Amino acid sequence: MQKVCMTIAGLDPSGGAGIVADIKTFRAFDCFATVAITSITFQNTQGVFGAVHQSAETVRNQILPILDDFEVSAVKTGMLPTAEIITEVGKVAAEYSLKNFVIDPVVRSTSGYDLIDDDALRSLTMDLFPIALIVTPNIPEAERICRIRIQSIEDIKFAGKEILKLGPKSVLIKGGHIPLSKLPDDEVISVDENDTELKALDFLFFNDTLTIFASPYMRTQATHGTGCVLSSAITACIAKGADLRQAVLQAKKFVTNAIKTAPLMGKGYSPINV
Numbered sequence: 001m002q003k004v005c006m007t008i009a010g011l012d013p014s015g016g017a018g019i020v021a022d023i024k025t026f027r028a029f030d031c032f033a034t035v036a037i038t039s040i041t042f043q044n045t046q047g048v049f050g051a052v053h054q055s056a057e058t059v060r061n062q063i064l065p066i067l068d069d070f071e072v073s074a075v076k077t078g079m080l081p082t083a084e085i086i087t088e089v090g091k092v093a094a095e096y097s098l099k100n101f102v103i104d105p106v107v108r109s110t111s112g113y114d115l116i117d118d119d120a121l122r123s124l125t126m127d128l129f130p131i132a133l134i135v136t137p138n139i140p141e142a143e144r145i146c147r148i149r150i151q152s153i154e155d156i157k158f159a160g161k162e163i164l165k166l167g168p169k170s171v172l173i174k175g176g177h178i179p180l181s182k183l184p185d186d187e188v189i190s191v192d193e194n195d196t197e198l199k200a201l202d203f204l205f206f207n208d209t210l211t212i213f214a215s216p217y218m219r220t221q222a223t224h225g226t227g228c229v230l231s232s233a234i235t236a237c238i239a240k241g242a243d244l245r246q247a248v249l250q251a252k253k254f255v256t257n258a259i260k261t262a263p264l265m266g267k268g269y270s271p272i273n274v
């Protein structure tokens with residue numbers, strides 16, 4: 001039986017990120033995709049030019065009929081632009097005892113557009129992080145959440161522990177923004193056998209253990225949607241019963257391959273190949 005996943009996220013009409021990327025990813029993992037749109041953004045591979053956000057009510061009204069009807073095995077959130085939407089998602093999650101809750105704390109687009117205001121970020125960390133199975137910030141997001149600069153593996157370890165204190169069961173800090181040539185001493189799981197010098201390292205903090213996932217660092221313009229695809233791949237794997245480490249490993253393999261095989265499209269950051 002196909003598992004049902006839900007994404008609560010923004011619409012990127014150009015198809016590279018947001019709910020379109022999530023739907024394609026759920027499908028690639030043989031899950032059934034359901035969605036609630038939080039915002040309609042205006043963008044292409046070159047930039048984000050604006051957005052019209054939904055209200056708390058319209059987000060709730062999209063989600064409830066689905067939860068009343070389907071057994072939803074896992075839920076992910078992407079762009080949650082306002083505090084009122086976040087509070088509402090928290091209420092719905094409590095009312096329906098939503099489990100397997102994956103939070104991609106989307107803060108800014110690849111091209112540098114702020115997708116969430118400060119009030120919303122506060123509400124995200126206070127109201128939603130405590131119910132998350134996993135939170136998946138990249139380096140700039142972890143910096144904004146912890147209000148620190150991250151320049152080393154020590155900084156990443158500090159940030160991981162700080163974010164864990166906000167209440168999620170686990171944290172995955174995606175290190176792709178700082179290519180590293182030297183691997184740390186901790187356990188490292190290699191995602192690709194064709195290892196290169198530079199690594200993109202992702203750091204999973206879970207159950208008092210740090211697991212580091214290494215993949216070759218790829219210099220490419222094809223990065224649009226990587227965060228959305230990774231978190232929805234994790235969501236799908238969790239829905240299908242994988243444990244957290246397995247889910248992250250499979251999701252990371254999927255994203256690495258999607259970056260590697262992406263055809264260059266548009267004039268800016270190409271969508272990855274889902």
Ligand code: PXL
Pocket residue numbers: 009010011012017018019041043048078079106108109110115224225226227228
């Ligand atoms: O990749 C972050 C992201 C998430 N969701 C939506 C987006 C973007 C980046 O542009 O547009 C809707």
